[in-house]
Amino acid sequence: MDRIPILKLGDALLVTIQVDMHDRLAAALEEDLTERIAATGAKGVLIDISSLGIVDSFIGRMLDTVAAVSRMLGADTVVVGMRPAVAITLVELGLELKGVRTALNVERGMALIGRWLEDGDGDERDGPAAGDANDGDGG
Amino acid sequence: MATGDDAARGTAVLAIGSSDDVVRVRQEVRSRAVAAGLGIVDQTKIVTAASELARNTLIHGGGGTVRVESVSQGVRRGVRLTFEDHGPGIPDINQALKDGFTTGGGLGLGLGGSKRLSNEFEIDSAPGRGTRVTIARWK
Ligand SMILES: Nc1ncnc2c1ncn2[C@@H]1O[C@H](COP(=O)(O)OP(=O)(O)OP(=O)(O)O)[C@@H](O)[C@H]1O
Ligand SMILES: [Mg+2]
Numbered sequence: 001m002d003r004i005p006i007l008k009l010g011d012a013l014l015v016t017i018q019v020d021m022h023d024r025l026a027a028a029l030e031e032d033l034t035e036r037i038a039a040t041g042a043k044g045v046l047i048d049i050s051s052l053g054i055v056d057s058f059i060g061r062m063l064d065t066v067a068a069v070s071r072m073l074g075a076d077t078v079v080v081g082m083r084p085a086v087a088i089t090l091v092e093l094g095l096e097l098k099g100v101r102t103a104l105n106v107e108r109g110m111a112l113i114g115r116w117l118e119d120g121d122g123d124e125r126d127g128p129a130a131g132d133a134n135d136g137d138g139g
Numbered sequence: 140m141a142t143g144d145d146a147a148r149g150t151a152v153l154a155i156g157s158s159d160d161v162v163r164v165r166q167e168v169r170s171r172a173v174a175a176g177l178g179i180v181d182q183t184k185i186v187t188a189a190s191e192l193a194r195n196t197l198i199h200g201g202g203g204t205v206r207v208e209s210v211s212q213g214v215r216r217g218v219r220l221t222f223e224d225h226g227p228g229i230p231d232i233n234q235a236l237k238d239g240f241t242t243g244g245g246l247g248l249g250l251g252g253s254k255r256l257s258n259e260f261e262i263d264s265a266p267g268r269g270t271r272v273t274i275a276r277w278k
Contacts, residue, residue, distance in 0.1 A: 020165065023158040053169065054183055056190040057248045085183040093187060093252035094238050 004029045006036050012044035012113050013037065013075070014106070018051050026062040033066060037073045044113030045070050048106055050081025060095045067100045076116055077101065080109035149209065155193050155222075156202040164193040164205055168218065171209050175216040176278050185218055185276035188256040191249035192222045192272050198243060200224025200270055210275065217258070217277035225269040232262055 002025055007014045013036055015029065033045065047063065049055065055063075067077035080103045082090075090097065103109040153164055168189040172182040189205070196203040203224030210219045229235045236254065241247035250272075254260040257274035264270040 020162050022162050054165065054187045054190060056187050056194070057246050057252070058190075058194060061246060083183075085180045088180055089183045089187045089256065092184070092255050093191075094248045094255075095246065095252070 002028075003032060006032060008036075008040055008042065009046070009110070011042060011117055012046055012110065013040065013042045014046045014048065016048040016051070021052070021059050021062075023058065026059065030062065030066055030069065034069050034073060037070055037075045042075050043117055045075050045077040046106060046109045046113065047077060047079045048081045048109075049079060049086075050083065050105075052083070052086065055082070055086050055090055055095075057093065057095055060090065060097055063097060064099045076113065078103050078109040078112055080104065080106050151207045153205050153207065154202075155196045155205060155224075158194075158197070161190060161193045161197060164207075165190050167207055168220065171207055171218045172276070175209060175218055177218070177276065178278075181276055181278070184256040185220075185274070188253035188274055188276075189220055191253045192220070192274070195249055195272075196222045196224045196270075200226035202226075203269075212277075215277050217275055219259075219273065219275040221271065221273045223269065223271045228266040228268050228270055229262075229264040230266050232264060236262075 002019070004015060004017060004025060013033065015033065019025070036042065037045065045066070047066070052059070063079055070077050078101045079097070082102060101112070103112055151167060153167060154160060155164060165186050169182060169186050172185050177185070193205060196205070201224060203222065203226070206221040208219040210217050234240055236251045237247070238251045239247040253274060258277050259273070259275040261273040262270070
């Protein structure tokens with residue numbers, strides 16, 4: 001079965017999604033990533049979606065879940081590389097990925113994670129939950 | 140892309156019986172949208188809507204088909220998709236269209252979202268008979 005490769009980059013894990021996501025792959029990624037966070041003690045997770053031509057509610061929910069689970073294991077998630085057309089479509093779909101921090105590209109995402117790591121060694125890092133989420137409710 | 144092949148491209152009917160089929164539907168709709176001359180945002184919108192509706196056909200409708208048509212009206216070109224299943228049907232369509240309404244633990248965004256992402260939207264469903272959803276996106 002296909003797997004999405006997970007690379008270690010300093011204190012962070014980098015996941016580059018290169019194929020059209022189907023459901024089993026999404027489920028496998030959730031599992032693999034959480035195992036790797038636990039095994040490496042990574043503090044940040046970068047998910048590069050620049051190759052994804054669309055993000056639908058299924059993939060969006062997967063990104064949300066990964067971010068939530070990673071946070072519980074002590075790692076903050078940044079989704080990078082979302083294409084402009086995908087962003088426009090997501091907002092119209094009504095899916096604003098409120099639980100997920102985003103950055104334009106891998107460099108900026110890494111910089112963000114680096115800043116979180118500097119801001120607090122230990123348990124008081126200023127992660128995405130601390131004021132970056134959008135307000136409002138999707139329902 | 141070759142020109143003058145409208146008739147040849149005509150209509151395709153794809154089965155939706157697995158999550159791999161959902162990926163195939165996305166690919167077929169993308170290539171039709173490109174052939175119709177839709178811009179990148181419009182392509183992304185119709186492919187995302189197709190992904191949502193294909194998944195509904197699979198999960199809620201128990202599987203079915205999609206008819207993919209390359210359409211034209213004078214100089215306007217577009218893509219029309221008709222999803223059909225013989226599943227349980229939708230008892231209250233207005234309720235199902237509301238954002239956040241789900242009977243399956245989803246986000247409840249797919250149906251309303253795909254309506255917003257389309258230029259034309261038509262739904263026909265009755266309990267016990269099945270569901271048919273038709274959408275179109277024009278250049
Ligand atoms: N083809 C179908 N057959 C039967 N019921 C359907 C069908 N499509 C949608 N529904 C009903 O309409 C509801 C709303 O659909 P919608 O796509 O908006 O949300 P969802 O599929 O539950 O979640 P999401 O798409 O956000 O993951 C579904 O929960 C289901 O009850
Ligand atoms: Mg749905």
